[in-house]
Amino acid sequence: MSTAAAAAPRALVYDAPGEPLEVLSLRELPALTAPGPGQVQLRFLLSPINPSDINTVQGKYPLMPQLPGGVPGHEGLAEVTAVGPQVTGLSVGDWVVPLKSAQGTWRTAGTFPAELWHVVPRDIGLAAAATIVINPPSALAMLENFVSLQPGDTVAQNGATSVVGEAVIQIAHSRGIKTINIIRDRPDMDATVARLKALGADLVTTEERLTEDLKASGLPAPKLGLNCVGGNAAQAVTRTLADGGTLVTYGGMALQPVTAGVAAMIFKDISFRGFWLSGRWAQSQGLQGRRAAMDSIVEMYRSGVLTPPRLAPFPLATAADPEAWRRAFEKVAAAHRGAKVVFDMTGGAAGVPEA
Numbered sequence: 001m002s003t004a005a006a007a008a009p010r011a012l013v014y015d016a017p018g019e020p021l022e023v024l025s026l027r028e029l030p031a032l033t034a035p036g037p038g039q040v041q042l043r044f045l046l047s048p049i050n051p052s053d054i055n056t057v058q059g060k061y062p063l064m065p066q067l068p069g070g071v072p073g074h075e076g077l078a079e080v081t082a083v084g085p086q087v088t089g090l091s092v093g094d095w096v097v098p099l100k101s102a103q104g105t106w107r108t109a110g111t112f113p114a115e116l117w118h119v120v121p122r123d124i125g126l127a128a129a130a131t132i133v134i135n136p137p138s139a140l141a142m143l144e145n146f147v148s149l150q151p152g153d154t155v156a157q158n159g160a161t162s163v164v165g166e167a168v169i170q171i172a173h174s175r176g177i178k179t180i181n182i183i184r185d186r187p188d189m190d191a192t193v194a195r196l197k198a199l200g201a202d203l204v205t206t207e208e209r210l211t212e213d214l215k216a217s218g219l220p221a222p223k224l225g226l227n228c229v230g231g232n233a234a235q236a237v238t239r240t241l242a243d244g245g246t247l248v249t250y251g252g253m254a255l256q257p258v259t260a261g262v263a264a265m266i267f268k269d270i271s272f273r274g275f276w277l278s279g280r281w282a283q284s285q286g287l288q289g290r291r292a293a294m295d296s297i298v299e300m301y302r303s304g305v306l307t308p309p310r311l312a313p314f315p316l317a318t319a320a321d322p323e324a325w326r327r328a329f330e331k332v333a334a335a336h337r338g339a340k341v342v343f344d345m346t347g348g349a350a351g352v353p354e355a
């Protein structure tokens, strides 16, 4: 056991679903008391804004905090500041991340059940640790759980500039699996293509150039397609697939439905599947499985298979801008942002490298 964190915590809080800038407010929470049996007290360092967090605040995600007075945030990196009686495996000073969604990471400090937090080693660095819970494990699970992929096989994906997409590229590359990466047209196209190729991408193209670039690449038709966009971008991935291939949908960034084309189903027997890390996958794995997945991602960072995503840090508030958290949502809404927006609760002390 050790001392409790001193200052009253603050958090972004909402009482009813809606658009984040309309329903969230920065509020002071009751001062923390010493953690009880099985509890830990945490000081948050960095908490990402992921697409699922936005959906949660909007009331469109199945896992959400209790309202009114809910604190969003499914992912985040915190430091243990105090441990209660009967807590094993966590010590003051450890870096920890959540093993369960909807615990509310958009806050400066809080008290939580110790069993729902997992230690991550400091040597992987802040950016990797703060983003280790959701996106890299999703990439790994989708590459391993749907189709048996061998070196030389090919995977196609859209949304390849996302943190999931970049993890797919890197993990696949480390296993000798080729990737076809479809991205949106953008002003910094050459730099983006170069960045993804440096991560190991074999082909980076747009929906418009896909047919031509694919033909020129000579890559074999993919057994697995990954879709986080929907609409035409999903059809573009489906079009590339080999006979008997599988399209896995795990996101819907374009807010458009996925059309399962009749020709794709009849002539190529394409399977259309879905993936949800925090739902079916988490249930099938249990807490131990989630710990194991994160530990294998840690090893991927240590061995250089993965490089950390670029971050765009924003404070919750500053003396000059008490509503600084609003700027974070403006950045999230920007196209081609090329970095994961995170709330930096350290007042800049963590020294997060900006993208």
Ligand SMILES: NC(=O)c1ccc[n+]([C@@H]2O[C@H](COP(=O)([O-])OP(=O)(O)OC[C@H]3O[C@@H](n4cnc5c(N)ncnc54)[C@H](OP(=O)(O)O)[C@@H]3O)[C@@H](O)[C@H]2O)c1
Pocket: 050, 051, 052, 134, 135, 138, 159, 160, 161, 162, 163, 164, 165, 183, 184, 186, 228, 229, 233, 249, 250, 251, 252, 253, 254, 255, 275, 276, 277, 278, 334, 335, 336, 337, 338, 339, 340
């Ligand atoms: N099912 C699951 O268990 C699971 C787990 C993790 C993530 N996800 C989903 O995976 C997706 C990516 O998550 P992330 O955190 O890796 O994303 P991220 O790093 O925040 O990146 C967002 C990606 O979406 C693209 N995008 C945004 N709006 C778009 C639009 N209107 N049309 C086409 N592309 C658009 C962006 O492209 P630009 O670079 O061109 O802006 C970027 O590639 C999200 O849909 C998320 O909900 C699902």
